[in-house]
Amino acid sequence: MPVLVYIETQGEEIKKSSLELASYGRAIADAKNTPLIAVSFGLKDGSTLSEYGVNKHYSVTLEEDLNFNAERFSSSLVEIASQEEADLILVSASANGRYLGPIAAAKFKAGYFSNVIGLPLSYDPIQVKRSCFTNKAFSQSVSNKEKNILSLSSNSFGIHTKTAEMNEVVIPITPASSALEVLSIEKSLDQVTIADADIVVSGGRGLKGPENWHLIEDLATVLGAATACSKPVSDLGWRPHSEHVGQTGKPVASNLYIAIGVSGAIQHLAGINSSKVKVVINSDPEAPFFKAADYGVVGDAFEVVPELISKLKALKEA
């Protein structure tokens, strides 16, 4: 039975996490020997999806004033999945993917698995490896349901191209009313988000005050990275909550995580544990972060970081 992927967009572009999801869907479709179907909402041109192995693309058109709506998008997704007799829906670990997944699972009468890492370990029944205890452990979980929805951890599979013949179907979203109405979205489009970032630069209390955050921002800019912070920094109001990573904040699963002046409380380390390479810059050689990091610099952030920025800039220009 076919595999269906929920494709998300940012402006006119397909989100990077959705390209990873399509690649993941292709690998699963190959293992199941079945077609891969993609569903997008309000995407004008989805032709690039064929490069990631999509066989059929449902482009759902929206009413003019409609943005993301979890209730309505999940209904459409489930309708298409039922019509195509799909037994597996894949969503990414984005804010919207995690939002819509469980609602769709209830409607689809499906099992739901979040934080999935890698390809399913078996398909009948579906068995997956997923992270739990905020990345302090993994579980192998088995579904009791015939239909399932998996939410893939970001950066856990990678983007792989594989060209396929693709059909395009354009359909309007099913008309429905919702008691929840989105009024506006306040978003800076030029900023790299923690969820989508390959590199995250994070600052802790060691930076002494919000006035020194240009160090974090400048390093992030030269690396094309997202900025983040530790819990005390967000509790002190130096940085917004949206930047707080850790157990009660956001999880980070970037390829490179650079922590500057972050001591490395257990809750913080849990939140960033899925990141592949961790670098710590801290003046205190006893900081717990050194035990969790791959590379460390014992030194004054106010000396090390400016030098790192200027060397990276020079490297970029060379």
Added chain:
Amino acid sequence: MKILVCISNVPDTTSKINFVDENRAFDSQGVTYIINPNDEFGLTRAIWLQQKEGAAVTVATVGDASCEAILRKCLAIGADSAVRIDALPQDGFYVATQLAAYAEKEAFDLIITGRESIDYNGGMVGGMLAAFLNTPYLANCVSLEKQGDMVHLQREIDGGIEVSRATLPLVIGAQKGLVEEKDLIIPNMRGIMLARQKPLEVLTPVDTAPSSAVHSFEKPPTKGPVKLVDATDIDQLIDLLQNEANVL
């Protein structure tokens, strides 16, 4: 206004995570259990609505008698009544099904769940519960203001905030931001005394099967020692990141 706050009993954030029974079960030995932090942000918001609007706040959990300590804490914080559905929380689907069966009979105006529990991180109870009750759901809720029959809401999205409004009933997924860490209520002696008098009802679960089972747990592989780079040799750090780690 009737508010239900769904509470999960979770290991303290500093707990050592170990497994027993051939890695099939969490080792709770020596572990302190707390109110799931995301649920506690939601509970605090509910208490504010109780103080401002006279809302009646009920807390509910799915669990065995060992969960009653945190329910009593919720009552000490200010909840008016507590419900324990007497079953082991086998998975998110099972918990959502139990909560839906209870909530269906009670006609709550607002149901608050945490964004996710910090133990199994399923992040599914709120969305499933809302879908079972045929009610809208707002995930990652960082602001909720009631104005007449309308609630004004904010959701944290990737790289920003989404502003919305909804009519009640509604289910939300609470997280930090809905209230701040400093707003959390520490029970005082009076609250603790009062909590003893407040109703804690134990309900029989409805008959349903979980949608999944855990086959086994494992811990991440132990990491090798950190590679230290001299603070005066930033070139070496860049070289390692470029050529050894291949991340630049």
